[in-house]
Amino acid sequence: MTEALKQLRHYPDPGYGELRHALARHHQLSADWVLPGNGAAELLTWAARDLAEAGTDCQLLTPAFGDYGRALAAFDVTVRPWPLSLTGMDSPDLAASWLEPKATSILINNPHNPTGRLFTLAELEPLLERFATVIVDEAFMDFMPPDRQPSLIGHLGRYPNLVVLRSLTKFYTLPGLRIGYALGHPDRLGRWQRWRDPWPVNALAAAAAIAAVGDTAFQRCTWEWLPSARESLFSGLQAIAGLSPLLGAANYLLVKTTTPAPLLQERLLRRHQVLIRDCVSFAELGVNYFRVAVRTEAENDRLLTALRQGIAV
Ligand SMILES: Cc1ncc(COP(=O)(O)O)c(C=O)c1O
Numbered sequence: 001m002t003e004a005l006k007q008l009r010h011y012p013d014p015g016y017g018e019l020r021h022a023l024a025r026h027h028q029l030s031a032d033w034v035l036p037g038n039g040a041a042e043l044l045t046w047a048a049r050d051l052a053e054a055g056t057d058c059q060l061l062t063p064a065f066g067d068y069g070r071a072l073a074a075f076d077v078t079v080r081p082w083p084l085s086l087t088g089m090d091s092p093d094l095a096a097s098w099l100e101p102k103a104t105s106i107l108i109n110n111p112h113n114p115t116g117r118l119f120t121l122a123e124l125e126p127l128l129e130r131f132a133t134v135i136v137d138e139a140f141m142d143f144m145p146p147d148r149q150p151s152l153i154g155h156l157g158r159y160p161n162l163v164v165l166r167s168l169t170k171f172y173t174l175p176g177l178r179i180g181y182a183l184g185h186p187d188r189l190g191r192w193q194r195w196r197d198p199w200p201v202n203a204l205a206a207a208a209a210i211a212a213v214g215d216t217a218f219q220r221c222t223w224e225w226l227p228s229a230r231e232s233l234f235s236g237l238q239a240i241a242g243l244s245p246l247l248g249a250a251n252y253l254l255v256k257t258t259t260p261a262p263l264l265q266e267r268l269l270r271r272h273q274v275l276i277r278d279c280v281s282f283a284e285l286g287v288n289y290f291r292v293a294v295r296t297e298a299e300n301d302r303l304l305t306a307l308r309q310g311i312a313v
Helices: 003-009 017-027 039-053 066-074 121-130 186-195 203-213 216-238 261-272 297-312
Strands: 034-037 057-062 079-083 103-109 133-137 162-167 180-184 243-245 252-257 289-293
Touching: 003 203, 017 034, 017 203, 034 039, 034 186, 039 066, 039 133, 039 162, 039 180, 039 186, 057 066, 103 121, 121 133, 180 186, 216 243, 216 252, 216 297, 261 289, 261 297
Parallel strands: 057 079, 057 103, 103 133, 133 162
Antiparallel strands: 034 180, 162 180, 243 252, 252 289
């Protein structure tokens, strides 16, 4: 990024050639199947406009990341909720009664935020046949090594109705930089490019993204660290009376709590300067859930101590 400061004297390449090639190489695709954006959030906007132009109702797996609602509402897309069971972590069932016949598009998230649920390719493949447009947000997929990722990227060539969204926010801890990308049929991505501002990705974000996807040492280090750190945080949470964590595949865990989450949040913040994410913004979850990040062993221990004391009060 220091190197790239020199580029700030110029507009970025509006075609983002170097960035698109780096991302395409990373996924073994050709560059015209890649569209970088100002975070996955920007690309959700164009996905929503696409759905609106096709006049489809959108089946939305819920609970859902809040920004989906923002994007879909911006273009008056009718949302048909598809509730995910939080107890059994069941598979999406295409025969289920709540599957709305009028919904010809679907927006799904894998791994799923906030549950951490990872859908298999066998569970997702029928969606590609059932829906005219399938948007899969894989913002957290990088947390698994490539040979373990049930990503639909490998299906793009066969399914022009599929769009995969990726983000550098989560895996590379770069939320302030705003960089994500869409992978999809060049005709669709070309349409999105024509709709939007000419330079949605700044030169520093483009340079950082090229460096990040090439940083295989960092990627390996995260893949080696995460599973055991998550497992030990999961066991620690499970051992606290009143807490029931859900086993997830991402870098966070959703936890069911008998003590209302906003109360617990305030206690932890006041007494331990630890902030847990309450899930009040997810209508289906309310006050009985919170979400925590998997962090270093010392930080996870600090969180567990704080929770133990916060619950015992
Ligand atoms: C599921 C999911 N998708 C996308 C995003 C947004 O990603 P970005 O920062 O790339 O816009 C988030 C952020 O919380 C998220 O949880």
